Amino acid sequence: MLFFSSQLGDFSLHFIFPQRNQSLAEQMTRKSSERRKVGADHFAFYRAYLEGVEIDKAAERYLHFSPRDVRSIRSEFKWIRQTLTLAATRSGDRRSALLLGLGPIPVPAASGASAEASNEQTLETFAAEFDPEGVLSESDLIAYFEEAQRDRPVAADRRASGAKERLRVRQLAALRSLEVSLVDTPKLHHMIVGWLEPALAARLNAAQIYTLDDLVNRCNRDGHRWWTKIAGLGEKRATRVTSWLTGHSDSIGHVLSQRALVPRRQLQATTPEAFTRAPTASIAPLEALTVPASLDGSTGRNRAPIERKQIDANNDYAAIYSWLRDFEHKPHTWRAYRTQAERLLLWSIFARGKALSSLNTDDARAFRDFLLNPEPADVWVGPHGAERWSPAWRPFTGPLSASSCKMAIAAASSLCGWLTSQLYLASNPFRGVKVSSGTCPEPGGDRDPSDRSLSIGQWHFLINGAYSEEAAALSPTAFRDRFLLLLGCFGGLRVSEIASAKVQDLKHFEAADPTDVSLRWYLRVIGKGKKSRKVPLPTPLVDALRAYLLSRGYTGSLIALAASKDPIPLVGRLDGNDRAGLLSASTVGETYKRIFTQAARLLGDSEAAEDLRRASGHWLRHTHATHSIRLGTSPAHAKDNLGHASIATTSQYTHIEINERWEPMEKFARGMLPST
Structure with a gap:
């Protein structure tokens, strides 16, 4: 057993959960199950301690502590000793309680004392040797002293050694006796x-x-x-x-x-x-799904004449993979479309009881409504981040937002439209299915990118507080987190671009000022549509990169590292195994989400914390665009840095018009208020 407690009283510590409309009997049962239990590993640890093993070594052997975790070991040791002595006292065996509280009893080896050695020993000398910490009361000390003096013919040191040995035997016997009555074993249902x-x-x-x-x-x-x-x-x-x-x-x-x-x-x-799941005929990822023969779509009501189809697929499952084949060169798009097709197929089979190729327009509308409220939740909704191989995986992690609903319907329409063009389906059931503008606004309507960017205050809280240089020095994880924040904000990169970036993508160039001999750096990025662009890296980011690479063991200059043949991920793995390859975009995205969630926790229960909990890695790209333009970067330059296809996209981050309209509104409001 490995865990520790700082309790000082009753060894049966209670940790009370919030009550949830429980009956008194249920609460009492639960309280009983919540008491801190004593296991065999506790007794093994304490037995080793009584036999003279140092507690840090005993804790490492039996309780799985690190020897350097001194404070936790001491706390756990204190709890175990108090628990055992209190249990013995409650059972009425005060002598065993005293014995267990004594600690290790040293028994010196028999010495060859000369005949001249004194056979006499005073109570004071016995107490100094036997009970140096003064644990025993005077009456108990006298009783042990008298017992030690019974064998008069034996030399004094032999008598003391024999008495201690007998006490040590009794001490271990007391521990064994207590173990029989007190030890418990963990069970699956235990709290x-x-x-x-x-x-x-x-x-x-x-x-x-x-x-x-x-x-x-x-x-x-x-x-x-x-x-x-x-x-x-x-x-x-x-x-x-x-x-x-x-x-x-x-x-x-x-x-x-x-x-x-x-x-x-x-x-x-x-x-x-x-990392694979066994085939199943229940709700599962596409790769593990076994479609019931009656619902596989081979005889779907919306099937076009089979002899005219332009793909080899004979059922809906194969037809979906035929459609996905066109996106294999775009892994992010492929995964997104697979998710939407997977949801549609699973809903069609297990909720609607139809083959996908039997769906009609009414079914398509029902699917649209289902996306906004996938019920029953225990069937369709699973935990966020569950792996596809996990039994906990579900097609949804909650109801879709309005915009996600619109994207899902668009993907379903794209799938069925393509299957119609290939003469697999007779018609597209999603064609003309509308998504209410009240629940699913048009993308880019009145959505302000600044709503998804960090304020200057939030940024300073992250970079000077939660992820300051001092905080980053505490662990490799914190060091990488700080660099990721700087890279995302100062570089304005997409999460997928960060994941795929390598040190070899760094290039240097000369400063425009001929008197400036320092080198400037940029990162060559392959963005959306396989378009290449050069992203200038400001000096603070380059300095942070050098420090980050040094922390990972790369001691060469940036020029030498950029020219090396072995690929070096710009953002490495925490275990230092860069040869394992680049991080995935999902891993980088989840890391950013963790960074913001942990920072939000430091802010407590506040609106600022709630805003940070919403943040994602893409927010740093919006932060870069918003504040770089605010601080003087021209929209044209920002467009090139961000890799936008149109200046109109970049212009969303400027707020000139709203600033011009703010002053009159402020004047109007002040004029409407009574003067003070």
């Missing part, structure tokens, strides 16, 4: 607060993890880095958790999968099947 430190249990509870069953399932669902989705947990604590769960897998009866124990890149290289 985690019964086994984990209260502060740790609170963090897990906040992530909707209440029982050991919940904890094991979460680890198996999210894989080796499951802890990254739980605020305040950290890798060290997570490692102790998984070590403890693994050590108690027999009693829990539910083991951690290899996905939870081995880093994904290592496991995927050796066991790729660990």
Whole structure:
């Protein structure tokens, strides 16, 4: 067992959850299950301590602590000792409580003392040697002293050694006796607060993890880095958790999968099947879906004459993959369209009870309404970030927003329109299906990009506070997070462009001023539509890049690193394994989301915190555009830096007109107020 507590009173610590309309009996049952339990590993730790093993080594061996985690080890040791001595006292065995509280009893080896050595020993000398910390009361000390003096013919040191040995035997016997009555074993249904430190249990509870069953399932669902989705947990604590769960897998009866124990890149290289799902005829990702023969679309009502079809697909499943084949060279687009086609096919089969090629216009309208409220939620909605191989995966993570609904209908119409053009379908059921402008506004209507950019105050809070240079120095993760913020804001790059950037994409050029001998740098970026552009890198960003590369072990100059043959990702993996390849765009996007979420948590319950929780990596691109133009960059230059196809897109970030109209409105409002 590995966890610790700072309790000073009752060893059966209670950690009370918020009550949820429970009956008194349910509350009492729950309180009983929430008491901090004592396991066999606690007794093994304390037995080692009594036998003279240093507590840091005993904690490492039996409780999975790091020897450097001194404060936590001391806290856990204190809790265990108080728990055991209090349990012995409550059972009426005060002598055992005193024995267990004594700590290790040193028993010196028998010495060859000369005959001249004194056979006499005073109570004071016995107390100084036997109870140097003064734990025993005077009456108990006298009783032990008299017991030690019974064998008069034996030399004094031999008598003391024998007495201590007898006491040590009694001490270990008391521990064994207490273990029989007190030790508990973890079970799958146990509340985690019964086994984990209260502060740790609170963090897990906040992530909707209440029982050991919940904890094991979460680890198996999210894989080796499951802890990254739980605020305040950290890798060290997570490692102790998984070590403890693994050590108690027999009693829990539910083991951690290899996905939870081995880093994904290592496991995927050796066991790729660990990241696939077995075929199933229930709701599942496309690659694991087995479509019922009666609903596979081979005889769909909206099928065009089979002899006229222009694709080899004989069913709806194959037809979808035929459509997706045109987007294989655009992986982001391919994944987005696969998601929309997947949702349509799953809804058609499991909610509508029809083959996709049997859908009509009424079905298309019903699908539109379903997107805004996918019910029942326990069937269709799953946790955000669940891997496609996970049993927790669902087609949705919640109702779609208005704009996402519009995009989904557009994708469904594109799919069915293409299948109609290939004479697989007789008609497109989504053609003419309208999405209410009240719920799904036209993209780019009155949506102001500045609504999705950081204010100067928010930016300063991030870069000078939550992710300051001092904070970044605390860990490799914090160091990378700060660089990602600088890169996203100062470079104005898309998340996908950041993920694909390499050090070899850096190029240098001379300053326009012939007296300036310093080099300037830009990053060659391949953006949307495979269009190449040059993004100038300001000096603060280049300095941050040099420091970041040095922290990853790249000691050469930037010129030498940019000219090296081995590809170096601009943003590296936390384990330093750059040879594993570039990070995915989704990983970079999730990292940005974590950065903003953690920063929002520091702001507490406020509107500013709520705004940061909405932020994503793309917000930094909007922040770059908004504030670079505000600080003097011409819209034409900003257009080239951002890779916009039209100056009209860049012009959305200028606010000249609204500023001109603000002054008269201010004057009007002041004129309407009574003078003071």
